[in-house]
Each structure stands twice: as C-alpha cells, then as structure tokens.
Amino acid sequence: MKNNTLANKDNRVDGVAKVTGAAKYTAEYQFPNLVHGVLVGSTIAKGKIKSIDTKAAEKSAGVVAVITHKNGDKIYGLKKAKRAQTLDLGLRIFHAKDIHFSGQPVALVVAERLEQAQHAASLIQVKYETEPHTTEFSANMASARPTTIPWVSDLKRGDDGAWEKAPVKIVQEYTTPVEVHNPMEMHATIAIWESDDKLTVYDKNHAVQDVRDTIAKALDLKKDQIQVNSEFIGGGFGSGLRVWPHTFAAIIAAKILKKPVKIAVTRPQMFTMTGYRPATWQKMSLGATEDGKLVGIRHEAIGQTSEYEEFAEGVTGITKMLYACPNLLTKYQVLPLTVSTPIWMRAPGETPGSFALETAMDELAHALKMDPVQLRKVNYADKNPEDGKPWSSNHLMECLQGGVKQFNWKPGYVEPGSVQKGDWYVGRGMAVGSWAAWRAPATALARLDSEGNLLLQSATSDMGPGTVTTMVKIASEVTGIVPSKIKFELGKSNLPPSPGQGGSVTVASVGSAVYEACEELKQKLITIAAGMDKNSYKEAKPDELFFVNNKIAIRNRPDSLIKLAEVFDHEKIKEVEVVKASKSAEGSDKYAFFTFAAHFAEVQVHRLTGVVRVTRFTSVVDAGKIINPKTATSQISGAVVMGIGMALTEELHFDHAHGRPVGADFAGYHIPVNLDIPADIQVVFINQPDPYLNKMGAKGLGEIGLIGAAAAIGNAVFNATGKRFRSVPLTPDKLL
Amino acid sequence: MQLFQYHRPTDIKEALSLFQKNEGAQYIAGATNLLDLMKKNITTPAHLIDINRLPLRNITSDAAGLTIGALALNSDVAEHETVVSEYQLISQALLQGASPQLRNMATVGGNLLQRTRCPYFYDTAFPCNKRTPNSGCGAKDGMNRGAAIFGASEACVATHPSDLCVALAALDAQVIVQSGKGERRIAFSDFHRLPGDTPEQDTVLQRGELITGVFVPANPFQRFAHYLKIRDRASYAFALVSVAVAYRVDNNEVIQDARIALGGVAHKPWRASEAEAFLKGKNNTEAVFRQAAALALISAKPLKHNAFKVKMAENAIIHALNNTI
Structure with a gap:
C-alpha cells in the first residue's frame, strides 16, 4: 500500500514490544499463588439445572474449588436478591438454577494448574429440566417488539407513504447473520483481592472505567476500591465494552479463595460468552423519480436480542441521514431469542443497515439503468436530513469522485453479466457509508520533567488502532517534543477519565484532551518563565515555545533559552503537571458531525464453482484531518477485510433443535484469510480538517471503513452475474 | 484431556507389541488431529504410542509405482520431485489441505486416519453416534450443510475430510498395514468404511494394525x-x-x-x-x-x-x- 511507506514517525511506538512479546496481554500476567479457573457451559438452551454433581471434579488433582449456583449464598455482592436482578449488570451467573442460553456458565472449576482445571471441568455432571427454547430468527419474527432503549428511536419525516406513489419502486427484504468479533486475543480476567474491600482486576476490555463502574455497582463497592487494568489488547471490535460473566466468575472465586484467580475464555466460549453482532431482518421500500431522486423511503428492521437483557442498535440510523429524501419512515424492533446477549461489533447498526440501504440503492440504480455513483450524487444531502443541521464537514462528493478516479470506474451503466474473463464473470460495485463523528468528554494529564520527558495519561484503551502512537504524535506536534521523549499511559481505571474505546470517539475525544493539555502545559511554562524576569517570555504565545532536550526557548528570541530545571527551581517544583478536561464538541447543537466513505469493489465469480474473489477494493474516506496516515490506513484496510468477511465468509450457524451454535470455532466460523482479500486494498483519505469538531480537525475512523463495504461487494457480484443477493455471506453454494 | 502414558518405540515390532499389551492404546505421529480430539475429550487414549522414531519416512518409486512411508510429512510428499511429475494429483491435493504449518507436522498415515470434521462430532454437547455410539446423530436433521450426499446412514451423515485420500482413491492406491500377523495390503476404496450402524469405525483397520505406508501404482495420467x-x-x-x-x-x-x-x-x-x-x-x-x-x-x-x-x-x-x- 502506497500510504504505508511514510516516514518512521508514524510507526507504532509499541510495535517492537508487540512483535517481540514484551507487551503483556491480560492472560499473560502471573502472580504468586494464582489459581486457574475453567468455566463449564450449559448444554441446553433453556430450562433449569436439576442436579449438578461436582464430586469427581472436587476430588480431582489440584482442584481448590468448584463454584456453582449451590454456593450462591457465598457469592459476594451478588447474594442480595435485589442486586442480582438488576438487569444492566448482565447475566447473573451462579445465582439461580435458570438457564437462559446454551453455553451459559453453570460451574467454575478452579485448580492450581490450568490443565488440572480443564480436566476437572470435564468431570462435572449436570442434569437439566429442559423448557422450550426459541433460537430461530426467521420463524419468530412475529414476536418482535419495539425496543425500550430510548436512543434507538424511530423516525417519521413527511409523508411515510410517499415511496408507494413514486414512479420507480424497490421493495425488498434483506438479512444479515450473527457475526462474532473473534479478536486474535481471547477474553481473559485475573481478579486479585488486595484486601477485603479492595479489588484489582486485569481484564481484557477496552473501557476500563465502565468496567470498573459496573463491578463497583455489582459488588456495592466504591469506584476507588476497584482498579481495572487493560494495557495491551489484542483486538476487541466492541466485545470489550462491557463486563462479561467470566469476569464476575473470577472476582467471585478470588473472593472465596482469597487468591488471585485467572480465567481465560476459550475460543469456542468466545461464541456465546462475550457477545456478537446480532442477526437482522430488514425491509427497504424505496420510491424514486425517473431521474433517480428519492421520493420516499421506508426502512423496517428487526434485530435479535437475548431473553434476559435487551440489546438494541441503530440499524436504521444511516437511512435517516445519508440521502436527501423528504419522506421517510424508519421502524426498528427487537426480537428476543434464547441466546446470549449481543454487543456492539464494529460499526454496530450501520453495518447491517448500510448493507440493506446500499444494496437497495444499487437495485434502484439498476432499475433506472443508471450509474450507481450518479445515483448517490443525485441524492446527496447538503444538510443533515434528520435534523436539518448543516454538516460540520461532508466530503462525500469528493469521496465519490476520488473513488471513480482511483478505482478507474468508467462512468455509466454496465449491464450485469456482460463482462467475462475465461471461466470468471467480472463485476464492479460500489456503496457509500457514514458514521457519526462523536466527541465525548475526556481528560488527559500531561507531566513534564526537568529532562524534557513528557508523560501523558488517560484511561482510554488501545485495542489495536494505534491509539498510543497517535496520542504521542498529537503531543509531539503540539509541543515539538520528539516522540521518543513522550510516553502515553492508558488502560488503567485510575488514570484521568476517558470514554471507552468504541464508536470512533478516541482521537476526537482523548486526542483533544491531549492536545489541550499540551497547550496548557506550554502556557504554564511561559507563565513561570515570565515570572523569572525573562522578558522574552512576557509576550510569548504557546505556539512560539519550543523544546530543545531539557531546555525551552521562544522562537526568534535567542536570549530566551533556559533549562527546564531552572524554571522548575524557581517555582520549587520537580516537574510541571497539567490535568485538562476536554469537553464535547463546541457547536454540537449547531452542526451535524459525520464521517463519510465511498467503497468500490471489483469481483470475479466462477461460472461453475460459484467461488467469489474480490480482486480490487478502493475506499475513499472523509474522516477529517488524518493524524497518522499509516495507522489510519491500517484501520480502513482492516475494516475492509471485515467487510469482505461479512460479504463472503462469516456466519455463525445454529442448530435450532438444540438451540446451540454449530461449528463455534475457527474451523466452522470462517474469517477471511490472506487469499480472500485483494493484494492491494487501496485507501485514500480526503484529509480535509473538520472546522468544528476539535482543534486537530480530526474525525474518528474506526468504523467508517466497514460501513457499506459488504454492500459494495454484493453489488459487484450482482453486476458480475445478474444474480441479486439480499443476504450474506455469499458462500459458493449460493452462487451455483 | 485425560491422563495417559506415553511410549516411544524405535522399531515397528516394539510399536506393535506395545499396542497389544496396553488397553486403550493409540498410535500418535503428527498429532495434528489427535491432540485436538484429546483436548476436547473426544478421544481419550490411556496409552499413546509415539511412532515418530519408526523408519517409515521414505518416499521411493520404481516402474511399478510409488511407495510413501506412513511417516512421510504432507509437506515433503507434496514437494517430492517424482510426486510432482508423475503423481500430480497427490501433490495438488496435499497443497490444498490445511496450512503450511500443519502440513509440516502431518503425516501420510495420519492423514488417512483423520476423523470427520462434522461439527456435531467436535462439540460434546451434541449427540453424535460416531463419538458416542447410540447417542444419536445431531447432524441428520440439524445444520447439515457439510454432510454426506452419498452412502450416509440413519446413524451418521459425516464426511471424510481428507484431500489426499481423494487423490489416492482416484489413483487406486493401496494401504500397507502391519500387525503381529504380518503385512497386508488394503485396496484404497476398501480402506474407509461407510458408516452403517457402526459409524464409530472409520476404517477396516483391525486393532493393533499399523499403517506403514501407501503404495500408488504407476499411472498413465500425467497429461x-x-x-x-x-x-x-x-x-x-x-x-x-x-x-x-x-x-x-x-x-x-x-x-x-x-x-x-x-x-x-x-x-x-x-x-x-x-x-x-x-x-x-x-x-x-x-x-x-x-x-x-x-x-x-x-x-x-x-x-x-x-x-x-x-x-x-x-x-x-x-x-x-x-x-x-
């Protein structure tokens, strides 16, 4: 990738630590007296535990405890019935006999060694009373009901029947399957009770303070009695945005045993214990004029949730804002099934939503025999149709133009099935996407020592995007301090407050806090130096201050060079420290903040085997100013790979007779391999600063690369074959 | 995983006798399938007889055909000059199986004996007659996307997962096996069984028999x-x-x-x-x-x-x- 040959300053600051193994991930921590827990999952989907025989396990070598619902009275914090029923804490394990989904933890075996715990776990005998379960989405859609989660709202704009009266109509249904995050690093927790009321938790998550707060609530402790650490994270994609049952299991066991307890979730358990992207059904009704102008849209959606908790996501959100359309109705419902609770997975809501919307748009373009790029241009919204606010910035048109150029998209309509190369049908497809550019309050600490070393801290996370690298770069650009003298600490709940890493908020939020903390630090130095009778500092502005190792100076003032040590001595301080709380975006009531992308795909479909190959892919992205082009490019190309997975390979199958996933491992759930992705995923950034979101002009970009990617591939498959697919993944059997 | 005893014989005779002496014995070579099965408690051998030191790694050929030692690695066979030029089906099939890392460990004899990849066989929460006789077949009326379309029974609809074996079947190979009674050769099409009422038996191998090699007759299909x-x-x-x-x-x-x-x-x-x-x-x-x-x-x-x-x-x-x- 061309963008990857940039200067070294964009390399990951922790890259060497990661590839040499020096970076420690949760399950790698060792502590004296640490014991290992292995969870036993239910084999039925719904019912009650009739009996649970733990005798053989308890007698097995090395076993120190077996915890089940029978020790419920010993369970710290959760024993209070009222607390146990508090829904927002998630599944209450070991609390009652009730089974809510297949794979629900019913026992925890703790032993001195992992292998001993694994073996003893296999000796647990559970008998159940089964009750009827419901896991089949398509057969139970009549049970869907409105969501009670307030922010996932329905929208009516203008005449909701307008689409029906339009001269050109598309009415189709679309489905997306359960997808599972499956980050490389599996979830894990180590719980250590430092004293009766002081808890340290090493936990793979990317929201250390949210996790801390949930644990505090569950255990009736104060926030400062709990320390949550998650420094290095081997991928998360949203699965680390809450507390999962294994974390509580480790905390409970550690309390009972008065020893550190480690639980590492297994790969098969990752399919039921740590969330997933819920399946959806969607119906799109589009009405347009003969020249492609949208007259009305109706977007209905159902997303699955569990029976014991409600999860909802903004599946219809993108339809509310992406296109200029005066008449609109969106309706979202949840369908409770006998499954575990879903969780955010990269670009939640918008990913299935954009698949339906952008496939329907392609169907409209085909019905009109129109270039799909042109159809997007015709329907470009020059302000946010949802609330009428002007865009803070919107370069979707440039994304389209840039993609046409980069991809070499020949303007015009191409008849489906008209291009063949040997045994392969060749097709092209495109789609666009959008994701909110949020900025949340965040706080950063900046501390400078007399040697000119800058320490930055914030309780954010780096699940892989390169947050540490980006924050160091922001600080370096604001202060002029070389990156090698800057350290950014994160992933600890006692650091200054930060939102969890999700929703593409980190750069805009934590980056702003870092930016502002560094500015304030400079101002503070100027103020001190000015008080030392240094004339050159009296009128100086922060952007004139610069650092030369352990000295500071003001630009074009040779007399201003002074050692930091002298500055600090004057104030009788050893270092200078700033804690800066950065707010949400100013003008958030005035502007609509969004990122945009246009995706272009070329595919080949084999006429006999049905195999689909993505031969080329181009994403052009408007995410404001790009702070670090190298890590940003990785983010987008990684999201495109996820889009290829969604389009071609990823689906969790279920056995509805048993109410249980089938093939819940890497042999059964296919994540794309290198051979599934084009050699060159082209990523192009518009790289125009957003004038309002923050001082850097940066918008987040964690999600945007995925939104519309699968639709672009599906649309290319249609263009190649003339066959329209309204459900993914497009495995070879469907193309035959 | 259950506890087991580990043995490492250095010749075939010793391997055969260790197997006969020990109830619940199983041979182990590349372990690319067996270890997974042991970790999941699908297979629970009391004795593992590691045959990696037996002299069974050679690949030889003459006018009559190709003889591949049971312990020849998938990766070595796939790149072997004679295999590539005269028996290309074998090379092509091997290179489309698994990953380079697995091919570097997996042996030809083990390839023949790998168990089905039916997901019902691998998840002990499901019934599976192949794993636990008479527990039922979850796949027959379940998510049977990967199941058999030929030769299945009421008891089992599983498929054999090997690529190599498909090539060997096409080439009329023979499986060379040894036991206390001596050597015998089994026609490839007779080696694997249909499931019938006893799907737990994948092959016609008798207890204690050890695959020592595969013979592939010379073929006229190079073009x-x-x-x-x-x-x-x-x-x-x-x-x-x-x-x-x-x-x-x-x-x-x-x-x-x-x-x-x-x-x-x-x-x-x-x-x-x-x-x-x-x-x-x-x-x-x-x-x-x-x-x-x-x-x-x-x-x-x-x-x-x-x-x-x-x-x-x-x-x-x-x-x-x-x-x-």
Whole structure:
C-alpha cells in the first residue's frame, strides 16, 4: 500500500514490544499463588439445572474449588436478591438454577494448574429440566417488539407513504447473520483481592472505567476500591465494552479463595460468552423519480436480542441521514431469542443497515439503468436530513469522485453479466457509508520533567488502532517534543477519565484532551518563565515555545533559552503537571458531525464453482484531518477485510433443535484469510480538517471503513452475474 | 484431556507389541488431529504410542509405482520431485489441505486416519453416534450443510475430510498395514468404511494394525489430472466438495481410461465409477463432461441444508475435467 511507506514517525511506538512479546496481554500476567479457573457451559438452551454433581471434579488433582449456583449464598455482592436482578449488570451467573442460553456458565472449576482445571471441568455432571427454547430468527419474527432503549428511536419525516406513489419502486427484504468479533486475543480476567474491600482486576476490555463502574455497582463497592487494568489488547471490535460473566466468575472465586484467580475464555466460549453482532431482518421500500431522486423511503428492521437483557442498535440510523429524501419512515424492533446477549461489533447498526440501504440503492440504480455513483450524487444531502443541521464537514462528493478516479470506474451503466474473463464473470460495485463523528468528554494529564520527558495519561484503551502512537504524535506536534521523549499511559481505571474505546470517539475525544493539555502545559511554562524576569517570555504565545532536550526557548528570541530545571527551581517544583478536561464538541447543537466513505469493489465469480474473489477494493474516506496516515490506513484496510468477511465468509450457524451454535470455532466460523482479500486494498483519505469538531480537525475512523463495504461487494457480484443477493455471506453454494 | 502414558518405540515390532499389551492404546505421529480430539475429550487414549522414531519416512518409486512411508510429512510428499511429475494429483491435493504449518507436522498415515470434521462430532454437547455410539446423530436433521450426499446412514451423515485420500482413491492406491500377523495390503476404496450402524469405525483397520505406508501404482495420467477443491474461503478450510479427476486419451483424443473421485460428499472418498465408465470411448469435450458429471451425481441423496452439493459436485467434475484440457 502506497500510504504505508511514510516516514518512521508514524510507526507504532509499541510495535517492537508487540512483535517481540514484551507487551503483556491480560492472560499473560502471573502472580504468586494464582489459581486457574475453567468455566463449564450449559448444554441446553433453556430450562433449569436439576442436579449438578461436582464430586469427581472436587476430588480431582489440584482442584481448590468448584463454584456453582449451590454456593450462591457465598457469592459476594451478588447474594442480595435485589442486586442480582438488576438487569444492566448482565447475566447473573451462579445465582439461580435458570438457564437462559446454551453455553451459559453453570460451574467454575478452579485448580492450581490450568490443565488440572480443564480436566476437572470435564468431570462435572449436570442434569437439566429442559423448557422450550426459541433460537430461530426467521420463524419468530412475529414476536418482535419495539425496543425500550430510548436512543434507538424511530423516525417519521413527511409523508411515510410517499415511496408507494413514486414512479420507480424497490421493495425488498434483506438479512444479515450473527457475526462474532473473534479478536486474535481471547477474553481473559485475573481478579486479585488486595484486601477485603479492595479489588484489582486485569481484564481484557477496552473501557476500563465502565468496567470498573459496573463491578463497583455489582459488588456495592466504591469506584476507588476497584482498579481495572487493560494495557495491551489484542483486538476487541466492541466485545470489550462491557463486563462479561467470566469476569464476575473470577472476582467471585478470588473472593472465596482469597487468591488471585485467572480465567481465560476459550475460543469456542468466545461464541456465546462475550457477545456478537446480532442477526437482522430488514425491509427497504424505496420510491424514486425517473431521474433517480428519492421520493420516499421506508426502512423496517428487526434485530435479535437475548431473553434476559435487551440489546438494541441503530440499524436504521444511516437511512435517516445519508440521502436527501423528504419522506421517510424508519421502524426498528427487537426480537428476543434464547441466546446470549449481543454487543456492539464494529460499526454496530450501520453495518447491517448500510448493507440493506446500499444494496437497495444499487437495485434502484439498476432499475433506472443508471450509474450507481450518479445515483448517490443525485441524492446527496447538503444538510443533515434528520435534523436539518448543516454538516460540520461532508466530503462525500469528493469521496465519490476520488473513488471513480482511483478505482478507474468508467462512468455509466454496465449491464450485469456482460463482462467475462475465461471461466470468471467480472463485476464492479460500489456503496457509500457514514458514521457519526462523536466527541465525548475526556481528560488527559500531561507531566513534564526537568529532562524534557513528557508523560501523558488517560484511561482510554488501545485495542489495536494505534491509539498510543497517535496520542504521542498529537503531543509531539503540539509541543515539538520528539516522540521518543513522550510516553502515553492508558488502560488503567485510575488514570484521568476517558470514554471507552468504541464508536470512533478516541482521537476526537482523548486526542483533544491531549492536545489541550499540551497547550496548557506550554502556557504554564511561559507563565513561570515570565515570572523569572525573562522578558522574552512576557509576550510569548504557546505556539512560539519550543523544546530543545531539557531546555525551552521562544522562537526568534535567542536570549530566551533556559533549562527546564531552572524554571522548575524557581517555582520549587520537580516537574510541571497539567490535568485538562476536554469537553464535547463546541457547536454540537449547531452542526451535524459525520464521517463519510465511498467503497468500490471489483469481483470475479466462477461460472461453475460459484467461488467469489474480490480482486480490487478502493475506499475513499472523509474522516477529517488524518493524524497518522499509516495507522489510519491500517484501520480502513482492516475494516475492509471485515467487510469482505461479512460479504463472503462469516456466519455463525445454529442448530435450532438444540438451540446451540454449530461449528463455534475457527474451523466452522470462517474469517477471511490472506487469499480472500485483494493484494492491494487501496485507501485514500480526503484529509480535509473538520472546522468544528476539535482543534486537530480530526474525525474518528474506526468504523467508517466497514460501513457499506459488504454492500459494495454484493453489488459487484450482482453486476458480475445478474444474480441479486439480499443476504450474506455469499458462500459458493449460493452462487451455483 | 485425560491422563495417559506415553511410549516411544524405535522399531515397528516394539510399536506393535506395545499396542497389544496396553488397553486403550493409540498410535500418535503428527498429532495434528489427535491432540485436538484429546483436548476436547473426544478421544481419550490411556496409552499413546509415539511412532515418530519408526523408519517409515521414505518416499521411493520404481516402474511399478510409488511407495510413501506412513511417516512421510504432507509437506515433503507434496514437494517430492517424482510426486510432482508423475503423481500430480497427490501433490495438488496435499497443497490444498490445511496450512503450511500443519502440513509440516502431518503425516501420510495420519492423514488417512483423520476423523470427520462434522461439527456435531467436535462439540460434546451434541449427540453424535460416531463419538458416542447410540447417542444419536445431531447432524441428520440439524445444520447439515457439510454432510454426506452419498452412502450416509440413519446413524451418521459425516464426511471424510481428507484431500489426499481423494487423490489416492482416484489413483487406486493401496494401504500397507502391519500387525503381529504380518503385512497386508488394503485396496484404497476398501480402506474407509461407510458408516452403517457402526459409524464409530472409520476404517477396516483391525486393532493393533499399523499403517506403514501407501503404495500408488504407476499411472498413465500425467497429461490429464486435476484436483479441485471448493470451500467457504480461499484457503485453510475443509472442502464443501472436492474432486480428483484423471484420464488418458489415445492418438485420436478419445478417452481410454478415466478416474473421478469426490471428497466432502461421503464417509469415504467417493469413486464415480459409472461416470468413469461413461467417459471411456468419448472425446474430451465439456458436453461429454457434463453428461459424466450428471451421471456421477445421479444417486446422490441430499439432506435439508446440503442439497447444493449435488450441483456443486457436478460443476466441480466439469470444471476439473475442463481444466485438464
């Protein structure tokens, strides 16, 4: 990738630590007296535990405890019935006999060694009373009901029947399957009770303070009695945005045993214990004029949730804002099934939503025999149709133009099935996407020592995007301090407050806090130096201050060079420290903040085997100013790979007779391999600063690369074959 | 995983006698499948007899054919000069199996003995007659997308997952096995069983018998041979359907001898004998291939979720035969 040959300053600051193994991930921590827990999952989907025989396990070598619902009275914090029923804490394990989904933890075996715990776990005998379960989405859609989660709202704009009266109509249904995050690093927790009321938790998550707060609530402790650490994270994609049952299991066991307890979730358990992207059904009704102008849209959606908790996501959100359309109705419902609770997975809501919307748009373009790029241009919204606010910035048109150029998209309509190369049908497809550019309050600490070393801290996370690298770069650009003298600490709940890493908020939020903390630090130095009778500092502005190792100076003032040590001595301080709380975006009531992308795909479909190959892919992205082009490019190309997975390979199958996933491992759930992705995923950034979101002009970009990617591939498959697919993944059997 | 005792014999005789002496013994070589099964408590051997020190790694050939030692690594066989030039189906099939890392560990003998990849077999929460006799078959009426379309029984609809075995079946290989009673050779098509009422038995191997090698008779298919695998992703996935085809033509481009073996469709590599017979005396054109392919699938009995395999296998045969032209 061309963008990857940039200067070294964009390399990951922790890259060497990661590839040499020096970076420690949760399950790698060792502590004296640490014991290992292995969870036993239910084999039925719904019912009650009739009996649970733990005798053989308890007698097995090395076993120190077996915890089940029978020790419920010993369970710290959760024993209070009222607390146990508090829904927002998630599944209450070991609390009652009730089974809510297949794979629900019913026992925890703790032993001195992992292998001993694994073996003893296999000796647990559970008998159940089964009750009827419901896991089949398509057969139970009549049970869907409105969501009670307030922010996932329905929208009516203008005449909701307008689409029906339009001269050109598309009415189709679309489905997306359960997808599972499956980050490389599996979830894990180590719980250590430092004293009766002081808890340290090493936990793979990317929201250390949210996790801390949930644990505090569950255990009736104060926030400062709990320390949550998650420094290095081997991928998360949203699965680390809450507390999962294994974390509580480790905390409970550690309390009972008065020893550190480690639980590492297994790969098969990752399919039921740590969330997933819920399946959806969607119906799109589009009405347009003969020249492609949208007259009305109706977007209905159902997303699955569990029976014991409600999860909802903004599946219809993108339809509310992406296109200029005066008449609109969106309706979202949840369908409770006998499954575990879903969780955010990269670009939640918008990913299935954009698949339906952008496939329907392609169907409209085909019905009109129109270039799909042109159809997007015709329907470009020059302000946010949802609330009428002007865009803070919107370069979707440039994304389209840039993609046409980069991809070499020949303007015009191409008849489906008209291009063949040997045994392969060749097709092209495109789609666009959008994701909110949020900025949340965040706080950063900046501390400078007399040697000119800058320490930055914030309780954010780096699940892989390169947050540490980006924050160091922001600080370096604001202060002029070389990156090698800057350290950014994160992933600890006692650091200054930060939102969890999700929703593409980190750069805009934590980056702003870092930016502002560094500015304030400079101002503070100027103020001190000015008080030392240094004339050159009296009128100086922060952007004139610069650092030369352990000295500071003001630009074009040779007399201003002074050692930091002298500055600090004057104030009788050893270092200078700033804690800066950065707010949400100013003008958030005035502007609509969004990122945009246009995706272009070329595919080949084999006429006999049905195999689909993505031969080329181009994403052009408007995410404001790009702070670090190298890590940003990785983010987008990684999201495109996820889009290829969604389009071609990823689906969790279920056995509805048993109410249980089938093939819940890497042999059964296919994540794309290198051979599934084009050699060159082209990523192009518009790289125009957003004038309002923050001082850097940066918008987040964690999600945007995925939104519309699968639709672009599906649309290319249609263009190649003339066959329209309204459900993914497009495995070879469907193309035959 | 259950506790086991580990033995490491250095000759075949010792290996055979260790097996006979120890109840619950199992041979172990590359362990690329067995260790997974042990970790999941699907297989619980009391004794593991590590045969990696036995002198069974050689690959030799003469006018009669190719002999591959049971311990020859998949990666070594796939790159072996004679295999690549004279027995290319074997090389092609091996290179489409697993990953380079696994091929570096996996042996030819172990490849023959790998267990099914039916997901019901691997998840002990499901019933599976192959794993636990008389517990039922979860796949038959369940998510049976990967299941057999030939030769399945009420008790089991699993498929054999090997690529190599499909090529070996097409080439009429023989499995060389040794026991206390001496050596015997088993025709490849007789080696794997259909599930019937005893799906827990994958092969006709008797207790204690050790595979020492595979013999592949010299073949006349160097010009026209192709192994095709169709799967859910481009690499590192088991076959939905695979096919090994090979044929020989006379001077008038008339087919004299043809082989078609299918993978991913049955409890064993599935030879399409009628289609092979049909091809004899015909020209090698797509129209002829289509007829042969239809004939090959005529007795297929698909289940709820695997009906696509019929068309996919037909097309795979056509495509593989086309690719040899």
